[in-house]
Amino acid sequence: MTKQRKAVSLISGGLDSLLATKVILEQGIHVEGINFFTGFCVEGHTHAIRKKDKAKPKRNNALWVAEQLGIKLHIIDVIEEYKDVLLNPKHGYGQHMNPCLDCKGFMVRKALEWIEKNDFDFIITGEVIGQRPMSQRKETMPVIARESGAGDRLLRPLCAQFLPETLPEREGWVNREEMLDFSGRNRKPQMSLAEEYGFKDYATPAGGCCFLTDKNYSEKLVDMWKHRSSRDYELDDIMLLKVGRHIRPRDNFKMIIAREEGEGKFLEGYRKQFIHMICKSHSGPMVLIDGEIDADDINLAAQIVARYGQGRNADSVEVEVTYLNGEQESVSVTPLPADKIELAWHV
Amino acid sequence: MARIEKEIDARRLLCPMPVIRTQDAVAELKAGDHLKVIATDPGVKNDIPAWCRINGHTIVSIEYVDDEIIIKVEVGS
Numbered sequence: 001m002t003k004q005r006k007a008v009s010l011i012s013g014g015l016d017s018l019l020a021t022k023v024i025l026e027q028g029i030h031v032e033g034i035n036f037f038t039g040f041c042v043e044g045h046t047h048a049i050r051k052k053d054k055a056k057p058k059r060n061n062a063l064w065v066a067e068q069l070g071i072k073l074h075i076i077d078v079i080e081e082y083k084d085v086l087l088n089p090k091h092g093y094g095q096h097m098n099p100c101l102d103c104k105g106f107m108v109r110k111a112l113e114w115i116e117k118n119d120f121d122f123i124i125t126g127e128v129i130g131q132r133p134m135s136q137r138k139e140t141m142p143v144i145a146r147e148s149g150a151g152d153r154l155l156r157p158l159c160a161q162f163l164p165e166t167l168p169e170r171e172g173w174v175n176r177e178e179m180l181d182f183s184g185r186n187r188k189p190q191m192s193l194a195e196e197y198g199f200k201d202y203a204t205p206a207g208g209c210c211f212l213t214d215k216n217y218s219e220k221l222v223d224m225w226k227h228r229s230s231r232d233y234e235l236d237d238i239m240l241l242k243v244g245r246h247i248r249p250r251d252n253f254k255m256i257i258a259r260e261e262g263e264g265k266f267l268e269g270y271r272k273q274f275i276h277m278i279c280k281s282h283s284g285p286m287v288l289i290d291g292e293i294d295a296d297d298i299n300l301a302a303q304i305v306a307r308y309g310q311g312r313n314a315d316s317v318e319v320e321v322t323y324l325n326g327e328q329e330s331v332s333v334t335p336l337p338a339d340k341i342e343l344a345w346h347v
Numbered sequence: 348m349a350r351i352e353k354e355i356d357a358r359r360l361l362c363p364m365p366v367i368r369t370q371d372a373v374a375e376l377k378a379g380d381h382l383k384v385i386a387t388d389p390g391v392k393n394d395i396p397a398w399c400r401i402n403g404h405t406i407v408s409i410e411y412v413d414d415e416i417i418i419k420v421e422v423g424s
Contacts, residue, residue: 037364060362060397063394239361265414
């Protein structure tokens with residue numbers, strides 16, 4: 001009896017991995033999905049936080065793709081291991097803080113570890129030659145295969161026609177002739193194939209599925225590292241970079257100011273970890289203070305807090321400060337005029 | 348053997364972390380055991396049932412208590 005061959009597919013939640021997996025499923029291979037959570041994945045976090053977005057349907061696209069395909073999905077927390085990828089990328093960064101080539105190599109290596117542990121035969125990705133400027137180029141595809149250790153056990157069904165034969169093709173587990181020849185940034189071939197397979201509703205995230213490709217997010221990350229003694233981070237740090245208005249009036253502290261109720265509730269969850277401030281005499285946002293501050297800093301921060309509350313035009317506003325030891329202090333300030341909030345303070 | 352009732356606290360975690368915690372907890376249980384997940388991210392009411400459907404587990408109940416979502420899962424075989 002012929003052995004049932006098994007593949008694991010890197011599922012991002014986008015169209016390419018959906019199609020690549022479908023191509024292989026159609027060839028009778030048992031496929032299961034794998035999705036790595038780095039902490040920087042876009043997947044609906046800010047939607048979950050912001051109240052104004054609460055009406056939007058929330059779904060994890062990787063789970064949704066797996067359900068459409070009728071396959072299992074394993075979501076793996078790689079937050080800790082991913083730090084080294086982000087902090088020390090061998091191949092450097094892309095346009096922002098995105099270490100795409102190292103990231104892809106890392107994920108394929110983790111998938112390789114997974115298939116070896118679970119007795120699977122090969123790995124599938126939805127990569128397409130020429131689609132991404134850093135990780136999906138003809139020159140970099142062999143780099144990923146080589147540096148991940150996956151070698152010829154890495155199959156890219158959407159552009160396999162352009163690539164050297166892999167183990168599953170050579171062994172006849174899959175038919176190379178049924179693989180595809182997609183290339184470049186044109187999405188029409190993928191859309192056409194999706195239609196052929198009957199997939200009508202799929203995610204098309206602009207700029208990919210990672211916050212590290214976002215200019216504003218990357219700037220906040222760099223600012224955080226610059227003002228700390230190390231480039232390290234924890235999950236909470238990178239989550240907080242996605243939330244609120246970030247203002248750094250002085251080098252020694254940054255303020256994270258909720259922009260609406262949902263963000264305020266989210267920031268409340270960090271009350272025990274940060275000095276926090278809130279207007280008492282008027283309604284106003286929840287504000288976390290990241291850094292060490294003295295009395296003069298407290299006064300300036302309170303003026304900024306007052307500026308973003310309903311008392312912005314009042315002569316005096318009461319701001320309550322809660323310190324890390326739980327002690328509270330009430331500060332009476334005049335709100336800082338809008339033109340005194342320097343542009344350079346906005347991170 | 349008696350059914351195990353396990354509970355995990357996924358409050359303040361944003362998806363997919365509650366799903367990952369659910370997945371890891373279920374891996375340590377056997378068919379028929381129950382897992383109670385307490386979360387605050389509204390995304391869990393879609394994501395945990397979706398994860399259960401594709402992995403052969405059953406949602407027993409979903410309750411909303413104040414800002415918390417309590418999901419009970421029965422582990423499949």
